[in-house]
Amino acid sequence: MTSRPRDTGAERLLRDLAPQVLGAILRRFRDFGAAEDAVQEALVAAATQWPRDGVPDEPRAWLIQVGSRRITDHVRSEAARRRREAFVVSLVPPEQQIALAADSDEAVEQDDTLALLFMCCHPALSTSSAIALTLRAVGGLTTAEIASAFLVPEATMAQRISRAKQTIKASGVPFEMPASEERSARLGAVLHVLYLIFNEGYTTSSGPALRRDDLSSEAIRLTRAVRALLPDDGEVAGLLALMLLTDARRAARTGPEGQLIPLADQDRRLWDQGAIAEGVALVTAALSRGSIGVYQVQAAIAAVHDEAARAEDTDWPQILALYDLLLGMSDNPMVALSHAIATAMVRGPEAGLELLRALDADPRLQGHHRLDAARAHLLERAGDREAAIAHYRRAAGRTTNLPEQRYLMSQAARLLDARR
Template identity: 90%
Template sequence: MTSRSRELRAERLLRDLAPQVLGAVIRRFHDFGAAEDAVQEALIAAATQWPRDGVPDEPRAWLIQVASRRITDHVRSEAARRRREAFVVSLVPPEQQIALAADSDEAVEHDDTLTLLFMCCHPALSTSSAIALTLRAVGGLTTAEIGRAFLVPEATMAQRISRAKQTIKASGVPFQMPTLEERAARLGAVLHVLYLIFNEGYTTSSGPELHRDDLSSEAIRLTRAVHALLPDDGEVAGLLALMLLTDARRAARTGPAGELIPLAEQDRGLWDQGAIAEGVALVSAALSRGAIGVYPLQAAIAAVHDEAARAEDTDWPQILALYDILMGMSDNPMVALSRAIAAAMVRGPEAGLELLSSLDADPRLAGHHRLDAARAHLLERAGDHEAAIAHYSKAAGRTTNIPEQNYLLSQAARLRDARK
């Protein structure tokens, strides 16, 4: 194995283990902020040592041990500075100090990621803060990535996450799975978080790769865990189905050089038929139980795409009808954008362009590359190649995902060449 291969393997493993390690350290020390700092230090140490020395036999236990040592050293230092004898007085009640200072085999072996997920979505936090904190702690997204997902500046998002951590610490939230009633209160935020983590993995907001398999796979794993916890919840089943039906196309989305391949041009023989079958079964069962919610409807749309043997066989009228229902339930501008594309496929590009024009005043889409990319595509179909070139170029300038950017620039270049 080359040094670069070892480095990539270590990076993937660290991303997968980070939320599990954070959960274990929070369980032991009961301090979210201190635990996150300690885990970050452990991850940095592993990123330096593992590519050089090799991954340890028990990488998760290694990270927990290093993070625990960091946080214990920090607590001891603080205690000495403040002339206190009890080294964890500033973190936990006295009756917990002996138990928490000792090594805990249970903390090493137990996967606390699901508990961490629900903890971050505690009602003491606003929904937006809960989602941001969970994306940072569980999803492993950077503050900049989360800011882009929320369409706010990175500095604003950093302040929001910092306040959320302080709120969690001040509230004294116990690190344990919530009751049935508490789960119900937090479920909406939990599902939204998992949806955003999956989306960031399926199409990254920046960087040289189109997707991050670690994020999308972790989102699917966590959603499976929530589904096992709440098997009769239609929204949970719908979200899991949506992820499976979407992720099933991953192998066909990029070419040999990592270039983006749009849905209509993909080799459908590369699609994961097992994931499609599972997703269709999940959404069919959810809809048959009357679960007409946001996630089951989106999953139904994905199922229509996946069940078409060829792009030209896609049942666009059915997709448009599903988007019409979804529009009545969601104020998501991306849903409105997708509906405009569906309308163009059914009624012609002019109908789609008219719907897109109504989105120009939506501040959530101001400067977003997807609006320009959709408009460019429909303008091309309408025969206005000059305007299409302009919007393909504008969209390329507004995305920081390199494969998306290259694809949009290639579309503009293709139309320019066609004019010569």
């Protein structure tokens, strides 16, 4: 055992290992709900024992062993045995039951995260349920965080995830990488999941930190793995490029005390030039193939931002043209919001405010802080300080991310000071 003190590193390790451990246990026992319960028990045991005894030399194997022991203990009880026997008889042929016992050592060695990702995006589930379940099982997000990403109440999302688990169990979905044709059918949901995991990491929906680097890094890792499977798919390349070009700004997005620094005020010398070069190369190659998708267009927009040496050098007409294209491809209200901001940068704040007024009727944005924040920014540019102050304050009251909240309040305070 290697003794290590309690720190956020151990917490990150547990988060990184959780989907791998779930995949290994699920592959062995074939019961999603029971496997998830066992993994949660193993994580609780690790959180209790590791600070006292030290992190094991093989933490992943330790978690798999503990989780497997927990699920086996449950199976041994009479009621659990009956449920287990019925489940195995109905879903697993006898010859596979023998193989299950034989692959226990392999389960420790194999990283099943990608197989888990594709299983959660099975056609038996609706797209929204698949995304929600994968965010929970693979991304490690809480139900509240997933609800925020979907712009739905937490109770609604809890029911959706519960139903998805039951559907997976009832359908008898095999835990394995699907064949090529089936992979293609699930790819849209898989990419959407990875996109949402990355976004939650880039700007968390709630909490004291602006971002969660563990989620962003895991999304990039998984997207690289998907690209290794599908190297010629333009949208996979586009999504990876988008993540790299966006994540490249990570070090410049926060100040010494974790405060938010907006894009226009960032020290661009802190941007990761290696990630930018890789992202630009990926999206350039993807676009040259002729079939354009939403992730490629978003990556192209990120590339225009990243290639500007100074904020004032940003090619806003090109960005607006790309948003015009994206708006015709996507019904995402956040795309419409960004399109309005780009319009304001090219044609003036009043043009942007006019587009924002049209978004007021979109129920997906009602009560969302980003609509108020965008309106406040454009009202300030238009010279209406009083209205800008009111919307900065309203936006601050609607976000549960503390750095965003503090930034928005500071913007309102700045305008108040300037008025005196």
